[in-house]
Amino acid sequence: MDVSPGPIVSAKDLTRRFGTVLAVDHVSLNIAAGELFGLIGPNGAGKSTLMKMFTTMIPPTSGRATIAGFDVAVQPQEVRKRIGYVPQLLSADGELTGYENMLLSARLYLIPSAARESRVQAALEMMGLTDVKNRLVQTYSGGMARRLEIAQSTLHRPAVLFMDEPTVGLDPGGRRAVWEHVRALHREMGAAVVFSTHYMDEAEAVCDRLALIAHGKVAALGTPDELKARLGGQASLDDVFAELTNERIAPVGGGQ
Amino acid sequence: MSGGPSSGPVRRTAMLDSAGAYLTQVFAVADAEVIKLRHDPTDLISRAVQPILWLLLFGQVMAHVRGLNTTGGDYLDFLAPGILAQSVLFVAIFYGLSAIWERDLGVLHRYMVSPAPRSALVIGKALASSSRGLSQAVVIYACAALMGVGLSFRPVDLALVAGLIVLASALFSTFSLIIACIVKTRERFMGVGQFLTMPIFFASNAIYPLTLMPGWLRVVARINPLSYQVDALRCLMLKGGHSQFGLGLDAGVLLLVTALLIVIATRLYPRLTQ
Numbered sequence: 176m177d178v179s180p181g182p183i184v185s186a187k188d189l190t191r192r193f194g195t196v197l198a199v200d201h202v203s204l205n206i207a208a209g210e211l212f213g214l215i216g217p218n219g220a221g222k223s224t225l226m227k228m229f230t231t232m233i234p235p236t237s238g239r240a241t242i243a244g245f246d247v248a249v250q251p252q253e254v255r256k257r258i259g260y261v262p263q264l265l266s267a268d269g270e271l272t273g274y275e276n277m278l279l280s281a282r283l284y285l286i287p288s289a290a291r292e293s294r295v296q297a298a299l300e301m302m303g304l305t306d307v308k309n310r311l312v313q314t315y316s317g318g319m320a321r322r323l324e325i326a327q328s329t330l331h332r333p334a335v336l337f338m339d340e341p342t343v344g345l346d347p348g349g350r351r352a353v354w355e356h357v358r359a360l361h362r363e364m365g366a367a368v369v370f371s372t373h374y375m376d377e378a379e380a381v382c383d384r385l386a387l388i389a390h391g392k393v394a395a396l397g398t399p400d401e402l403k404a405r406l407g408g409q410a411s412l413d414d415v416f417a418e419l420t421n422e423r424i425a426p427v428g429g430g431q
Numbered sequence: 432m433s434g435g436p437s438s439g440p441v442r443r444t445a446m447l448d449s450a451g452a453y454l455t456q457v458f459a460v461a462d463a464e465v466i467k468l469r470h471d472p473t474d475l476i477s478r479a480v481q482p483i484l485w486l487l488l489f490g491q492v493m494a495h496v497r498g499l500n501t502t503g504g505d506y507l508d509f510l511a512p513g514i515l516a517q518s519v520l521f522v523a524i525f526y527g528l529s530a531i532w533e534r535d536l537g538v539l540h541r542y543m544v545s546p547a548p549r550s551a552l553v554i555g556k557a558l559a560s561s562s563r564g565l566s567q568a569v570v571i572y573a574c575a576a577l578m579g580v581g582l583s584f585r586p587v588d589l590a591l592v593a594g595l596i597v598l599a600s601a602l603f604s605t606f607s608l609i610i611a612c613i614v615k616t617r618e619r620f621m622g623v624g625q626f627l628t629m630p631i632f633f634a635s636n637a638i639y640p641l642t643l644m645p646g647w648l649r650v651v652a653r654i655n656p657l658s659y660q661v662d663a664l665r666c667l668m669l670k671g672g673h674s675q676f677g678l679g680l681d682a683g684v685l686l687l688v689t690a691l692l693i694v695i696a697t698r699l700y701p702r703l704t705q
Contacts, residue, residue: 230544231544232540232543232544232704232705233705252546252548255544255545255546256546258544259544260540260544262537262540262544263537264536264537264540265536265537265538266537266538266540266541267538267541268463268467268538268541269536270467270470270471271463271466271467271470275463275466279459279462279463280541280545282455282456282458282459282462283456283459283460283542283545283546283547284545284546285452285455285456285546311470324541327541
């Protein structure tokens with residue numbers, strides 16, 4: 176893939192308005208090639224909207240975002256060649272088998288026909304789906320479907336993989352399996368991984384750096400340790416989250 | 432990189448490559464639908480019932496009404512191409528519903544985030560709908576043959592009928608996709624779909640000749656693409672069939688309208704995921 180000296184993902188004053196609602200408000204951040212980057216923040220903070228702009232699904236109202244140097248608004252086609260995207264909703268087709276879903280992606284991404292079969296089989300193997308590849312996806316568990324979508328999204332070896340709350344609704348075993356496979360994939364491909372999550376333990380364990388998004392803005396940006404150090408002492412990421420989003424949990428019995 | 436005379440063959444190869452890439456993406460989309468129908472053909476079977484009922488019940492009764500027939504032949508001969516056109520229309524016109532469904536599920540995101548040009552996605556979806564239209568044709572041909580309709584089985588005629596069905600399916604399914612992109616929800620789509628189907632069907636020459644219509648309706652029928660599809664089918668499906676408007680005009684109108692609708696749908700399709 177592109178060896179660009181600059182950041183692989185870059186946003187400068189990126190803004191998106193829906194009517195009068197300011198969903199993303201002048202966000203600026205850079206993500207380096209190969210970085211594992213987390214987006215945390217409460218529901219409705221703007222994480223999904225931010226990710227949809229990075230993945231060319233919605234155009235920015237103002238400001239600029241680039242992927243590997245390509246502007247998402249100007250050259251969306253070039254951007255799409257370089258990214259993988261696992262949206263919040265299930266994007267694998269339930270009425271097709273895992274294998275058929277993979278083949279569909281391989282053709283959409285123009286993997287040369289001679290390499291298609293071997294690439295698809297290798298990707299299924301890597302995600303631990305070889306045994307279930309001929310089953311309809313509607314019979315998959317949530318974790319299996321997510322792993323299939325990750326395989327579909329990385330078949331073309333993107334420079335960045337975006338995942339919008341990839342483990343929401345999964346049981347602990349499913350969550351663990353997803354992250355184990357993402358880590359292995361990251362080691363092998365070296366792609367940057369940008370994901371959003373509500374699970375602080377997950378954010379802390381997985382990402383190199385994270386951005387806390389609140390009210391459409393970047394409220395904090397840094398490594399998990401840096402963010403915790405801002406509060407000092409024994410602060411956890413949960414504390415940081417509560418402090419910066421003003422969503423302190425009322426102590427039990429402390430209500431009215 | 433100036434385009435000197437020597438760059439001609441190179442450019443031609445590049446153009447062939449990108450045309451091949453485009454077709455790969457078009458057929459990736461279309462194939463997905465065909466595979467799904469193979470997994471579960473119940474939809475195809477249940478949809479085949481309606482045209483059979485039209486031929487069997489409506490056709491048998493109306494065949495006894497004098498004055499309906501202007502072509503000199505049997506009313507069933509007149510009706511069969513109309514019912515084929517109708518069933519292609521009915522299958523295609525609700526196709527937009529599946530686009531909304533795919534958006535609601537999330538499947539559409541997988542297509543939209545891929546580097547495939549939006550027009551390739553639209554054309555792929557249009558061809559997917561054609562596969563359903565063709566399966567309807569097989570059923571209607573079988574039923575009409577059993578009822579004694581004078582069908583033409585010349586290979587050329589059959590191939591042209593198939594082409595016509597692909598084209599008409601593409602036309603009406605793309606029209607349906609455009610409506611889906613505008614109304615965006617299943618509930619609204621159902622309302623609009625019902626509202627549109629009947630006028631397109633009845634304001635056409637599908638089940639009665641244009642000569643029986645009042646003047647204003649005849650004008651509507653003449654700008655209705657379905658009339659041109661029916662006209663071409665009457666010419667190609669039947670032994671000794673002939674076209675009222677001319678096959679060239681029929682094909683021209685259908686091609687032009689389809690192309691126009693594909694251009695519009697290409698612009699609107701990405702709005703579904705926004």
